[in-house]
Amino acid sequence: MNNATDTLIPAPRTRVTDLTQRSHTARRNHLIDQTFKYLGVAATFIGLIVLAYFIIDIAIDGIGRIDWDFLTSLPSRKAEKAGILPAWAGSAWILALTAIISLPLGVAAGVYFEEYAKESRMNHLLEVNIANLAGVPSIIYGILGLEVFGRLMGFGESLLAGAFTLALLILPIIIVATREAIKAVPSTLREASYGLGATKWQTIKWQVLPAASGGILTGTILSLSRAVGETAPLIVIGALAYVPFVPSGPMDQFTVLPMQIFNWTSRPQAAFLTNAAAAIIVLLLITFIMNGIAIYLRNRWQKNLK
Protein backbone atom coordinates (compact mmCIF):
# COMPACT_ATOMS: atom_id res chain seq x y z
CA MET A 1 0.00 0.00 0.00
CA ASN A 2 2.63 2.33 1.16
CA ASN A 3 4.63 1.51 -1.84
CA ALA A 4 1.64 2.00 -4.00
CA THR A 5 0.82 5.42 -2.58
CA ASP A 6 4.50 6.29 -2.80
CA THR A 7 4.51 5.53 -6.46
CA LEU A 8 1.17 7.20 -6.97
CA ILE A 9 1.94 10.46 -5.26
CA PRO A 10 4.69 11.69 -7.54
CA ALA A 11 2.48 11.31 -10.57
CA PRO A 12 -0.01 14.10 -9.76
CA ARG A 13 2.91 16.23 -8.68
CA THR A 14 4.52 16.01 -12.08
CA ARG A 15 1.15 16.68 -13.64
CA VAL A 16 0.79 19.79 -11.53
CA THR A 17 4.21 21.09 -12.50
CA ASP A 18 3.42 20.21 -16.08
CA LEU A 19 0.29 22.30 -15.89
CA THR A 20 2.04 25.34 -14.43
CA GLN A 21 4.72 25.01 -17.05
CA ARG A 22 2.13 24.86 -19.75
CA SER A 23 0.29 27.89 -18.44
CA HIS A 24 3.65 29.64 -18.25
CA THR A 25 4.36 28.93 -21.92
CA ALA A 26 0.82 29.92 -22.80
CA ARG A 27 1.27 33.22 -21.02
CA ARG A 28 4.53 33.81 -22.82
CA ASN A 29 3.02 32.97 -26.16
CA HIS A 30 0.12 35.23 -25.42
CA LEU A 31 2.58 38.00 -24.58
CA ILE A 32 4.47 37.50 -27.84
CA ASP A 33 1.16 37.49 -29.65
CA GLN A 34 0.14 40.75 -28.08
CA THR A 35 3.55 42.35 -28.66
CA PHE A 36 3.41 41.45 -32.29
CA LYS A 37 -0.11 42.76 -32.58
CA TYR A 38 0.88 46.12 -31.12
CA LEU A 39 4.02 46.26 -33.27
CA GLY A 40 1.78 45.74 -36.28
CA VAL A 41 -0.57 48.47 -35.12
CA ALA A 42 2.42 50.78 -34.56
CA ALA A 43 3.80 50.01 -38.00
CA THR A 44 0.44 50.82 -39.55
CA PHE A 45 0.17 54.04 -37.60
CA ILE A 46 3.67 55.24 -38.47
CA GLY A 47 2.71 55.18 -42.13
CA LEU A 48 -0.62 56.84 -41.46
CA ILE A 49 0.80 59.48 -39.13
CA VAL A 50 3.43 60.48 -41.67
CA LEU A 51 0.74 60.68 -44.35
CA ALA A 52 -1.57 62.65 -42.06
CA TYR A 53 1.23 65.03 -41.08
CA PHE A 54 2.07 65.56 -44.74
CA ILE A 55 -1.54 66.19 -45.73
CA ILE A 56 -2.22 68.54 -42.82
CA ASP A 57 1.00 70.45 -43.47
CA ILE A 58 0.20 70.82 -47.16
CA ALA A 59 -3.42 71.71 -46.42
CA ILE A 60 -2.42 74.48 -44.00
CA ASP A 61 -0.02 75.91 -46.59
CA GLY A 62 -2.16 75.59 -49.65
CA ILE A 63 -5.89 75.23 -49.00
CA GLY A 64 -6.47 78.97 -48.77
CA ARG A 65 -4.90 79.44 -52.18
CA ILE A 66 -7.33 77.17 -54.03
CA ASP A 67 -10.18 79.01 -55.68
CA TRP A 68 -11.81 79.16 -59.07
CA ASP A 69 -9.19 81.60 -60.38
CA PHE A 70 -6.36 79.29 -59.36
CA LEU A 71 -7.92 76.47 -61.39
CA THR A 72 -8.68 78.59 -64.43
CA SER A 73 -5.65 80.90 -64.70
CA LEU A 74 -2.49 80.59 -66.74
CA PRO A 75 0.94 80.47 -65.07
CA SER A 76 2.42 83.84 -64.24
CA ARG A 77 5.54 85.38 -62.75
CA LYS A 78 3.27 86.94 -60.14
CA ALA A 79 2.51 84.15 -57.69
CA GLU A 80 -0.87 85.53 -56.67
CA LYS A 81 -2.05 85.69 -60.29
CA ALA A 82 -0.67 82.32 -61.35
CA GLY A 83 -2.95 79.35 -61.94
CA ILE A 84 -2.79 75.72 -62.94
CA LEU A 85 -5.16 75.56 -65.92
CA PRO A 86 -2.63 74.28 -68.50
CA ALA A 87 -1.17 71.92 -65.89
CA TRP A 88 -4.33 70.11 -64.88
CA ALA A 89 -5.66 70.17 -68.42
CA GLY A 90 -2.39 68.59 -69.55
CA SER A 91 -2.61 65.98 -66.78
CA ALA A 92 -6.20 65.16 -67.82
CA TRP A 93 -5.14 64.77 -71.47
CA ILE A 94 -2.21 62.57 -70.53
CA LEU A 95 -4.43 60.45 -68.29
CA ALA A 96 -7.07 59.89 -70.98
CA LEU A 97 -4.57 59.15 -73.75
CA THR A 98 -2.52 56.82 -71.53
CA ALA A 99 -5.66 54.89 -70.59
CA ILE A 100 -6.77 54.58 -74.23
CA ILE A 101 -3.34 53.27 -75.27
CA SER A 102 -2.48 51.02 -72.33
CA LEU A 103 -5.84 49.36 -71.59
CA PRO A 104 -6.30 47.39 -74.87
CA LEU A 105 -2.61 46.43 -75.01
CA GLY A 106 -2.47 45.36 -71.37
CA VAL A 107 -5.74 43.42 -71.42
CA ALA A 108 -4.90 41.65 -74.70
CA ALA A 109 -1.50 40.62 -73.34
CA GLY A 110 -3.06 39.46 -70.06
CA VAL A 111 -5.72 37.39 -71.87
CA TYR A 112 -3.05 35.83 -74.07
CA PHE A 113 -0.97 34.72 -71.09
CA GLU A 114 -3.90 33.30 -69.14
CA GLU A 115 -5.99 31.78 -71.91
CA TYR A 116 -3.78 31.02 -74.88
CA ALA A 117 -0.10 30.84 -73.90
CA LYS A 118 1.23 27.30 -73.69
CA GLU A 119 4.02 26.20 -71.38
CA SER A 120 7.03 27.08 -73.50
CA ARG A 121 10.42 28.57 -72.90
CA MET A 122 9.50 31.57 -75.04
CA ASN A 123 6.39 32.36 -73.01
CA HIS A 124 8.24 31.86 -69.78
CA LEU A 125 10.88 34.32 -70.95
CA LEU A 126 8.17 36.84 -71.85
CA GLU A 127 6.57 36.47 -68.43
CA VAL A 128 9.83 36.99 -66.57
CA ASN A 129 10.62 40.05 -68.65
CA ILE A 130 7.25 41.63 -68.04
CA ALA A 131 7.89 41.21 -64.32
CA ASN A 132 11.29 42.81 -64.87
CA LEU A 133 9.75 45.72 -66.75
CA ALA A 134 7.71 46.59 -63.68
CA GLY A 135 10.97 47.23 -61.85
CA VAL A 136 12.64 49.51 -64.40
CA PRO A 137 13.12 53.08 -63.08
CA SER A 138 10.70 55.49 -64.73
CA ILE A 139 13.42 57.78 -66.08
CA ILE A 140 14.63 54.92 -68.29
CA TYR A 141 11.19 54.83 -69.87
CA GLY A 142 11.58 58.55 -70.49
CA ILE A 143 14.84 58.07 -72.39
CA LEU A 144 13.31 55.22 -74.38
CA GLY A 145 10.20 57.29 -75.09
CA LEU A 146 12.25 60.28 -76.25
CA GLU A 147 14.11 58.17 -78.82
CA VAL A 148 11.29 55.89 -79.98
CA PHE A 149 8.15 58.03 -79.76
CA GLY A 150 9.65 61.52 -79.77
CA ARG A 151 12.26 61.15 -82.50
CA LEU A 152 11.83 57.86 -84.39
CA MET A 153 8.06 58.04 -84.69
CA GLY A 154 8.15 61.80 -84.95
CA PHE A 155 5.71 62.66 -82.16
CA GLY A 156 8.13 65.30 -80.85
CA GLU A 157 7.33 66.86 -77.49
CA SER A 158 3.63 66.13 -77.86
CA LEU A 159 1.02 64.76 -75.48
CA LEU A 160 1.01 61.60 -77.61
CA ALA A 161 4.72 60.96 -77.02
CA GLY A 162 4.18 61.46 -73.28
CA ALA A 163 1.10 59.22 -73.20
CA PHE A 164 2.81 56.39 -75.09
CA THR A 165 5.76 56.55 -72.69
CA LEU A 166 3.54 56.43 -69.60
CA ALA A 167 1.46 53.66 -71.20
CA LEU A 168 4.64 51.56 -71.47
CA LEU A 169 5.43 52.39 -67.87
CA ILE A 170 2.13 51.06 -66.52
CA LEU A 171 1.65 48.22 -69.01
CA PRO A 172 3.27 45.56 -66.76
CA ILE A 173 0.92 46.51 -63.91
CA ILE A 174 -2.16 46.23 -66.13
CA ILE A 175 -0.99 42.87 -67.52
CA VAL A 176 -0.49 41.46 -64.03
CA ALA A 177 -3.84 42.84 -62.83
CA THR A 178 -5.61 41.36 -65.86
CA ARG A 179 -4.04 37.94 -65.28
CA GLU A 180 -4.97 37.94 -61.59
CA ALA A 181 -8.53 38.98 -62.42
CA ILE A 182 -8.89 36.27 -65.06
CA LYS A 183 -7.45 33.66 -62.68
CA ALA A 184 -10.14 34.60 -60.14
CA VAL A 185 -12.97 33.85 -62.58
CA PRO A 186 -14.58 30.55 -61.38
CA SER A 187 -13.90 27.68 -63.76
CA THR A 188 -17.59 26.72 -63.60
CA LEU A 189 -18.39 29.82 -65.65
CA ARG A 190 -16.05 28.73 -68.39
CA GLU A 191 -17.20 25.13 -68.31
CA ALA A 192 -20.83 26.17 -68.54
CA SER A 193 -20.03 28.31 -71.53
CA TYR A 194 -18.13 25.54 -73.27
CA GLY A 195 -20.92 23.14 -72.35
CA LEU A 196 -23.37 25.30 -74.25
CA GLY A 197 -21.17 25.03 -77.32
CA ALA A 198 -19.46 28.42 -77.14
CA THR A 199 -16.05 28.79 -78.77
CA LYS A 200 -12.99 29.90 -76.83
CA TRP A 201 -13.24 33.47 -78.02
CA GLN A 202 -16.98 33.58 -77.31
CA THR A 203 -16.27 32.31 -73.80
CA ILE A 204 -13.58 34.93 -73.23
CA LYS A 205 -15.66 37.74 -74.67
CA TRP A 206 -19.00 36.96 -73.01
CA GLN A 207 -18.00 35.21 -69.78
CA VAL A 208 -14.40 35.66 -68.70
CA LEU A 209 -13.80 39.32 -69.54
CA PRO A 210 -17.10 40.64 -68.10
CA ALA A 211 -16.49 38.66 -64.90
CA ALA A 212 -12.90 39.91 -64.69
CA SER A 213 -13.64 43.50 -65.71
CA GLY A 214 -13.85 44.82 -62.15
CA GLY A 215 -10.39 43.53 -61.31
CA ILE A 216 -8.94 44.74 -64.59
CA LEU A 217 -10.40 48.22 -64.13
CA THR A 218 -9.20 48.39 -60.53
CA GLY A 219 -5.65 47.57 -61.60
CA THR A 220 -5.79 49.99 -64.50
CA ILE A 221 -7.07 52.88 -62.41
CA LEU A 222 -4.47 52.30 -59.70
CA SER A 223 -1.71 52.24 -62.30
CA LEU A 224 -3.10 55.39 -63.91
CA SER A 225 -3.04 57.18 -60.58
CA ARG A 226 0.63 56.30 -60.46
CA ALA A 227 1.10 57.67 -63.98
CA VAL A 228 -0.55 60.99 -63.09
CA GLY A 229 2.15 61.63 -60.48
CA GLU A 230 5.09 60.80 -62.74
CA THR A 231 7.42 63.64 -63.65
CA ALA A 232 10.82 62.22 -64.55
CA PRO A 233 9.92 60.46 -67.83
CA LEU A 234 7.88 63.44 -68.97
CA ILE A 235 10.73 65.88 -68.32
CA VAL A 236 12.91 63.73 -70.57
CA ILE A 237 10.21 63.61 -73.27
CA GLY A 238 10.07 67.40 -73.12
CA ALA A 239 7.10 68.37 -70.98
CA LEU A 240 7.46 72.11 -70.63
CA ALA A 241 7.56 74.41 -67.66
CA TYR A 242 5.62 77.28 -69.23
CA VAL A 243 2.62 76.53 -71.41
CA PRO A 244 0.16 79.42 -71.70
CA PHE A 245 -2.64 77.42 -73.38
CA VAL A 246 -4.84 74.36 -72.93
CA PRO A 247 -3.80 71.61 -75.37
CA SER A 248 -6.39 71.24 -78.13
CA GLY A 249 -5.15 67.97 -79.63
CA PRO A 250 -2.86 65.03 -78.94
CA MET A 251 -0.02 66.56 -80.97
CA ASP A 252 0.16 69.72 -78.83
CA GLN A 253 2.95 70.55 -76.43
CA PHE A 254 2.02 70.27 -72.81
CA THR A 255 2.83 70.54 -69.14
CA VAL A 256 1.47 68.45 -66.24
CA LEU A 257 0.69 69.12 -62.58
CA PRO A 258 3.84 67.52 -61.07
CA MET A 259 5.92 69.60 -63.49
CA GLN A 260 4.20 72.81 -62.38
CA ILE A 261 4.69 71.85 -58.73
CA PHE A 262 8.37 71.10 -59.29
CA ASN A 263 8.81 74.41 -61.08
CA TRP A 264 7.14 76.38 -58.27
CA THR A 265 9.01 74.72 -55.41
CA SER A 266 12.34 75.82 -56.88
CA ARG A 267 11.36 79.50 -57.01
CA PRO A 268 12.96 81.88 -54.50
CA GLN A 269 9.69 83.68 -53.65
CA ALA A 270 7.76 82.12 -50.74
CA ALA A 271 4.41 82.85 -52.42
CA PHE A 272 5.24 80.28 -55.11
CA LEU A 273 5.66 77.64 -52.39
CA THR A 274 2.05 78.33 -51.36
CA ASN A 275 1.03 77.85 -54.98
CA ALA A 276 2.94 74.57 -55.06
CA ALA A 277 1.13 73.38 -51.91
CA ALA A 278 -2.22 74.27 -53.47
CA ALA A 279 -1.32 72.41 -56.67
CA ILE A 280 -0.26 69.39 -54.58
CA ILE A 281 -3.71 69.35 -52.95
CA VAL A 282 -5.33 69.31 -56.40
CA LEU A 283 -3.05 66.47 -57.51
CA LEU A 284 -3.76 64.53 -54.29
CA LEU A 285 -7.50 64.99 -54.81
CA ILE A 286 -7.21 63.57 -58.32
CA THR A 287 -5.35 60.49 -57.02
CA PHE A 288 -7.75 60.02 -54.09
CA ILE A 289 -10.77 60.22 -56.38
CA MET A 290 -9.21 57.69 -58.76
CA ASN A 291 -8.36 55.32 -55.91
CA GLY A 292 -11.90 55.77 -54.59
CA ILE A 293 -13.34 54.74 -57.94
CA ALA A 294 -11.01 51.72 -57.96
CA ILE A 295 -12.18 50.60 -54.50
CA TYR A 296 -15.83 51.10 -55.47
CA LEU A 297 -15.39 48.99 -58.60
CA ARG A 298 -13.59 46.26 -56.68
CA ASN A 299 -16.37 46.03 -54.10
CA ARG A 300 -19.08 45.89 -56.75
CA TRP A 301 -17.19 43.26 -58.67
CA GLN A 302 -16.71 41.07 -55.61
CA LYS A 303 -20.43 41.21 -54.83
CA ASN A 304 -21.32 40.27 -58.39
CA LEU A 305 -19.05 37.26 -58.39
CA LYS A 306 -20.72 35.85 -55.29
Place this chain on the structure above:
Amino acid sequence: MEAKQILLGASLMLLAACGGQTSKNNDAALTGNVKIDGSSTVYPITEAIAEEYRVVAPNVKVTVGVSGTGGGFKKFSRGETDINDASRPIKTSEAEACRGNNIEYVSLMIAYDGLAVVVNPQNDWVDYFTVEELKKIWEPSAEGKIMKWSDIRPKWPNERINLYGPDAASGTYDYFTEAVVGESGKSRGDFTNSSDDNVLVQGIATDKYSLGFFGLAYYEENMSKLKVIGVDNGKGVVIPSFESVSNSSYTPLSRPVFIYVSKAAAQRPEVKGFVNFYIDKAGSISKDVGYVSLPAELYTKAKEEFGTFTR
Protein backbone atom coordinates in the same frame (compact mmCIF):
# COMPACT_ATOMS: atom_id res chain seq x y z
CA MET B 1 -21.93 103.76 -66.81
CA GLU B 2 -20.30 100.44 -67.60
CA ALA B 3 -20.09 101.24 -71.31
CA LYS B 4 -18.30 104.46 -70.44
CA GLN B 5 -15.75 102.62 -68.34
CA ILE B 6 -15.11 100.12 -71.11
CA LEU B 7 -14.70 102.95 -73.58
CA LEU B 8 -12.31 104.69 -71.22
CA GLY B 9 -10.36 101.48 -70.69
CA ALA B 10 -10.19 100.81 -74.40
CA SER B 11 -8.94 104.28 -75.21
CA LEU B 12 -6.35 104.06 -72.44
CA MET B 13 -5.12 100.77 -73.86
CA LEU B 14 -4.97 102.33 -77.31
CA LEU B 15 -2.92 105.19 -75.88
CA ALA B 16 -0.60 102.78 -74.14
CA ALA B 17 -0.20 100.81 -77.33
CA CYS B 18 0.66 103.92 -79.31
CA GLY B 19 3.11 105.07 -76.69
CA GLY B 20 5.06 101.78 -76.71
CA GLN B 21 8.43 101.57 -78.39
CA THR B 22 7.67 98.43 -80.35
CA SER B 23 5.21 98.29 -83.18
CA LYS B 24 2.58 96.53 -81.12
CA ASN B 25 -0.14 96.84 -83.73
CA ASN B 26 1.93 94.50 -85.92
CA ASP B 27 2.48 91.99 -83.13
CA ALA B 28 -1.24 91.67 -82.46
CA ALA B 29 -1.79 90.14 -85.90
CA LEU B 30 0.96 87.54 -85.47
CA THR B 31 0.21 83.84 -85.11
CA GLY B 32 2.36 80.73 -84.67
CA ASN B 33 4.58 79.11 -82.09
CA VAL B 34 7.81 80.12 -80.42
CA LYS B 35 9.61 77.15 -78.86
CA ILE B 36 12.09 77.94 -76.11
CA ASP B 37 14.10 75.61 -73.89
CA GLY B 38 17.29 75.75 -71.81
CA SER B 39 18.61 77.07 -68.52
CA SER B 40 16.46 77.03 -65.42
CA THR B 41 18.36 80.13 -64.26
CA VAL B 42 17.16 82.16 -67.24
CA TYR B 43 13.70 80.57 -67.10
CA PRO B 44 12.05 83.13 -64.76
CA ILE B 45 13.02 86.00 -67.10
CA THR B 46 11.84 84.20 -70.24
CA GLU B 47 8.62 83.11 -68.55
CA ALA B 48 7.86 86.67 -67.50
CA ILE B 49 8.59 88.01 -70.99
CA ALA B 50 6.39 85.30 -72.55
CA GLU B 51 3.61 86.25 -70.14
CA GLU B 52 3.87 89.91 -71.13
CA TYR B 53 4.10 89.07 -74.83
CA ARG B 54 0.73 87.33 -74.63
CA VAL B 55 -0.83 90.71 -73.93
CA VAL B 56 0.72 92.18 -77.07
CA ALA B 57 0.43 89.14 -79.36
CA PRO B 58 -2.34 86.93 -77.97
CA ASN B 59 -2.24 84.51 -80.90
CA VAL B 60 1.42 83.58 -80.59
CA LYS B 61 1.95 80.47 -78.45
CA VAL B 62 5.22 80.78 -76.57
CA THR B 63 6.34 77.66 -74.68
CA VAL B 64 9.32 77.44 -72.34
CA GLY B 65 11.09 74.29 -71.11
CA VAL B 66 13.78 73.84 -68.47
CA SER B 67 16.17 71.19 -69.81
CA GLY B 68 19.20 73.10 -68.53
CA THR B 69 21.64 75.09 -70.66
CA GLY B 70 23.36 71.97 -72.05
CA GLY B 71 20.18 69.94 -72.55
CA GLY B 72 18.62 72.93 -74.26
CA PHE B 73 21.56 73.36 -76.64
CA LYS B 74 21.21 69.70 -77.67
CA LYS B 75 17.66 70.37 -78.85
CA PHE B 76 18.63 73.75 -80.29
CA SER B 77 21.40 72.20 -82.40
CA ARG B 78 18.93 69.65 -83.79
CA GLY B 79 16.63 72.48 -84.82
CA GLU B 80 13.96 71.36 -82.36
CA THR B 81 13.74 74.75 -80.62
CA ASP B 82 13.79 78.35 -81.83
CA ILE B 83 15.49 79.96 -78.85
CA ASN B 84 17.77 78.57 -76.15
CA ASP B 85 18.08 80.09 -72.68
CA ALA B 86 21.72 79.91 -71.58
CA SER B 87 23.37 80.79 -68.27
CA ARG B 88 26.80 80.51 -69.93
CA PRO B 89 28.18 81.07 -73.45
CA ILE B 90 27.82 78.18 -75.91
CA LYS B 91 30.60 75.54 -75.70
CA THR B 92 32.79 74.70 -78.69
CA SER B 93 31.29 71.22 -78.92
CA GLU B 94 27.77 72.67 -78.92
CA ALA B 95 28.70 75.27 -81.55
CA GLU B 96 30.09 72.47 -83.73
CA ALA B 97 26.89 70.48 -83.34
CA CYS B 98 24.95 73.53 -84.57
CA ARG B 99 27.28 73.95 -87.53
CA GLY B 100 26.90 70.25 -88.36
CA ASN B 101 23.13 70.71 -88.67
CA ASN B 102 23.41 74.07 -90.47
CA ILE B 103 21.92 75.96 -87.54
CA GLU B 104 23.13 79.55 -87.59
CA TYR B 105 22.51 81.50 -84.44
CA VAL B 106 23.04 84.80 -82.65
CA SER B 107 23.84 85.17 -78.97
CA LEU B 108 22.11 88.00 -77.12
CA MET B 109 23.07 89.06 -73.61
CA ILE B 110 19.93 89.83 -71.63
CA ALA B 111 20.76 90.28 -67.93
CA TYR B 112 23.28 89.70 -65.14
CA ASP B 113 23.01 87.14 -62.40
CA GLY B 114 25.03 87.47 -59.21
CA LEU B 115 26.07 84.64 -56.89
CA ALA B 116 25.73 85.37 -53.19
CA VAL B 117 28.06 83.81 -50.61
CA VAL B 118 26.03 83.52 -47.43
CA VAL B 119 26.32 82.40 -43.80
CA ASN B 120 23.96 82.05 -40.85
CA PRO B 121 22.84 85.36 -39.27
CA GLN B 122 24.37 84.22 -35.94
CA ASN B 123 27.76 84.08 -37.57
CA ASP B 124 29.51 87.19 -36.15
CA TRP B 125 33.09 86.36 -37.02
CA VAL B 126 33.19 86.51 -40.83
CA ASP B 127 33.62 90.05 -42.17
CA TYR B 128 34.54 89.18 -45.75
CA PHE B 129 36.14 86.46 -47.89
CA THR B 130 38.95 86.91 -50.33
CA VAL B 131 38.68 84.98 -53.60
CA GLU B 132 41.74 82.98 -52.46
CA GLU B 133 39.98 82.00 -49.24
CA LEU B 134 36.93 80.85 -51.20
CA LYS B 135 39.22 78.80 -53.41
CA LYS B 136 40.94 77.35 -50.36
CA ILE B 137 37.55 76.26 -49.00
CA TRP B 138 36.03 74.87 -52.19
CA GLU B 139 38.90 73.40 -54.25
CA PRO B 140 39.01 69.59 -54.56
CA SER B 141 42.10 69.27 -52.32
CA ALA B 142 40.27 71.02 -49.46
CA GLU B 143 38.30 67.84 -48.81
CA GLY B 144 39.44 66.41 -45.49
CA LYS B 145 41.77 69.38 -44.93
CA ILE B 146 39.68 72.52 -44.50
CA MET B 147 37.16 71.13 -42.06
CA LYS B 148 36.95 73.88 -39.45
CA TRP B 149 36.42 77.62 -39.56
CA SER B 150 39.82 78.03 -37.92
CA ASP B 151 41.41 76.26 -40.89
CA ILE B 152 40.53 79.31 -43.00
CA ARG B 153 41.65 82.03 -40.61
CA PRO B 154 43.18 80.94 -37.28
CA LYS B 155 41.22 83.50 -35.22
CA TRP B 156 37.87 82.09 -36.42
CA PRO B 157 36.11 79.52 -34.18
CA ASN B 158 37.51 76.03 -33.84
CA GLU B 159 34.21 74.60 -35.09
CA ARG B 160 33.32 72.32 -37.96
CA ILE B 161 32.35 74.23 -41.13
CA ASN B 162 29.25 72.95 -42.93
CA LEU B 163 29.13 73.71 -46.63
CA TYR B 164 26.04 74.09 -48.84
CA GLY B 165 25.86 74.53 -52.60
CA PRO B 166 23.82 73.79 -55.73
CA ASP B 167 24.33 70.30 -57.19
CA ALA B 168 26.79 69.55 -59.98
CA ALA B 169 24.10 69.52 -62.68
CA SER B 170 23.39 73.22 -62.30
CA GLY B 171 24.95 76.03 -64.30
CA THR B 172 25.34 77.92 -61.03
CA TYR B 173 27.71 75.26 -59.71
CA ASP B 174 29.65 75.30 -63.00
CA TYR B 175 29.95 79.05 -62.84
CA PHE B 176 30.99 79.22 -59.20
CA THR B 177 33.65 76.54 -59.56
CA GLU B 178 35.02 78.18 -62.68
CA ALA B 179 35.16 81.62 -61.07
CA VAL B 180 36.52 80.47 -57.71
CA VAL B 181 38.40 77.19 -58.19
CA GLY B 182 39.48 78.04 -61.73
CA GLU B 183 38.06 74.97 -63.40
CA SER B 184 34.39 74.46 -64.22
CA GLY B 185 32.82 71.52 -62.41
CA LYS B 186 35.75 70.85 -60.03
CA SER B 187 35.25 71.19 -56.30
CA ARG B 188 35.38 69.23 -53.09
CA GLY B 189 32.63 66.65 -52.83
CA ASP B 190 31.80 66.76 -49.13
CA PHE B 191 29.18 69.49 -49.11
CA THR B 192 25.40 69.39 -48.83
CA ASN B 193 24.14 69.83 -52.36
CA SER B 194 20.66 70.23 -53.75
CA SER B 195 19.09 71.15 -57.05
CA ASP B 196 16.53 73.09 -55.04
CA ASP B 197 18.04 76.33 -53.78
CA ASN B 198 15.29 76.68 -51.19
CA VAL B 199 16.70 73.59 -49.48
CA LEU B 200 20.08 75.33 -49.28
CA VAL B 201 18.44 78.45 -47.83
CA GLN B 202 16.74 76.35 -45.13
CA GLY B 203 19.99 74.52 -44.35
CA ILE B 204 22.06 77.66 -43.92
CA ALA B 205 19.32 79.46 -42.00
CA THR B 206 19.25 76.74 -39.32
CA ASP B 207 22.97 75.99 -39.03
CA LYS B 208 25.23 78.46 -37.18
CA TYR B 209 28.46 77.10 -38.67
CA SER B 210 27.23 76.93 -42.27
CA LEU B 211 28.54 78.53 -45.43
CA GLY B 212 26.96 78.35 -48.87
CA PHE B 213 26.37 80.03 -52.20
CA PHE B 214 23.50 80.42 -54.71
CA GLY B 215 21.84 82.92 -57.02
CA LEU B 216 21.45 86.45 -55.66
CA ALA B 217 17.65 86.27 -56.08
CA TYR B 218 17.46 83.58 -53.38
CA TYR B 219 19.32 85.84 -50.96
CA GLU B 220 17.15 88.86 -51.82
CA GLU B 221 14.01 86.82 -51.01
CA ASN B 222 15.40 85.46 -47.72
CA MET B 223 17.38 88.41 -46.35
CA SER B 224 16.05 88.01 -42.81
CA LYS B 225 17.22 84.39 -42.57
CA LEU B 226 20.68 84.80 -44.07
CA LYS B 227 23.75 87.00 -43.87
CA VAL B 228 25.49 87.88 -47.11
CA ILE B 229 29.29 88.13 -47.12
CA GLY B 230 31.26 90.52 -49.30
CA VAL B 231 34.02 89.21 -51.55
CA ASP B 232 37.45 90.81 -51.92
CA ASN B 233 38.93 90.26 -55.37
CA GLY B 234 42.06 92.29 -54.61
CA LYS B 235 40.35 95.63 -55.26
CA GLY B 236 38.51 95.83 -51.96
CA VAL B 237 35.50 94.11 -50.45
CA VAL B 238 32.33 94.24 -52.55
CA ILE B 239 28.93 93.15 -51.29
CA PRO B 240 26.64 91.72 -53.99
CA SER B 241 23.76 94.04 -54.84
CA PHE B 242 21.94 95.18 -57.97
CA GLU B 243 24.40 98.08 -58.22
CA SER B 244 27.63 96.15 -57.70
CA VAL B 245 26.54 93.42 -60.11
CA SER B 246 25.38 95.80 -62.85
CA ASN B 247 28.50 97.99 -62.71
CA SER B 248 30.67 94.85 -62.78
CA SER B 249 32.49 95.69 -59.53
CA TYR B 250 31.21 92.44 -57.95
CA THR B 251 33.64 90.16 -59.75
CA PRO B 252 34.21 87.31 -60.23
CA LEU B 253 30.85 86.17 -58.87
CA SER B 254 28.55 87.86 -61.36
CA ARG B 255 27.85 86.61 -64.83
CA PRO B 256 25.78 87.55 -67.86
CA VAL B 257 22.93 85.30 -69.03
CA PHE B 258 21.97 84.88 -72.69
CA ILE B 259 19.39 83.80 -75.19
CA TYR B 260 20.50 82.10 -78.42
CA VAL B 261 18.24 82.61 -81.43
CA SER B 262 18.37 80.38 -84.48
CA LYS B 263 18.57 82.16 -87.84
CA ALA B 264 15.98 80.00 -89.55
CA ALA B 265 13.55 80.69 -86.70
CA ALA B 266 14.30 84.41 -86.66
CA GLN B 267 12.99 84.66 -90.24
CA ARG B 268 9.53 83.87 -88.88
CA PRO B 269 7.74 87.10 -87.91
CA GLU B 270 6.44 85.71 -84.59
CA VAL B 271 9.96 84.76 -83.42
CA LYS B 272 11.38 88.06 -84.63
CA GLY B 273 8.60 89.97 -82.89
CA PHE B 274 9.12 88.02 -79.68
CA VAL B 275 12.90 88.53 -79.59
CA ASN B 276 12.57 92.26 -80.24
CA PHE B 277 10.00 92.46 -77.46
CA TYR B 278 12.36 90.43 -75.22
CA ILE B 279 15.23 92.88 -75.72
CA ASP B 280 12.93 95.87 -75.12
CA LYS B 281 11.52 94.48 -71.88
CA ALA B 282 14.51 92.52 -70.53
CA GLY B 283 15.72 95.48 -68.46
CA SER B 284 12.56 96.07 -66.45
CA ILE B 285 11.47 92.40 -66.29
CA SER B 286 14.80 91.01 -65.10
CA LYS B 287 14.63 93.37 -62.11
CA ASP B 288 11.07 92.20 -61.49
CA VAL B 289 12.11 88.55 -61.14
CA GLY B 290 15.26 89.14 -59.08
CA TYR B 291 17.95 89.53 -61.72
CA VAL B 292 20.11 92.52 -62.58
CA SER B 293 19.46 94.48 -65.76
CA LEU B 294 22.21 95.39 -68.20
CA PRO B 295 23.13 99.03 -68.83
CA ALA B 296 20.71 100.53 -71.39
CA GLU B 297 23.33 100.83 -74.13
CA LEU B 298 23.90 97.06 -74.10
CA TYR B 299 20.22 96.49 -74.90
CA THR B 300 20.45 99.00 -77.76
CA LYS B 301 23.49 97.11 -79.00
CA ALA B 302 21.72 93.74 -78.70
CA LYS B 303 18.80 95.13 -80.69
CA GLU B 304 21.10 96.34 -83.46
CA GLU B 305 22.89 93.00 -83.50
CA PHE B 306 19.63 91.13 -83.83
CA GLY B 307 18.53 93.58 -86.54
CA THR B 308 21.58 92.91 -88.69
CA PHE B 309 21.31 89.19 -87.97
CA THR B 310 17.78 88.95 -89.34
CA ARG B 311 18.34 91.27 -92.27
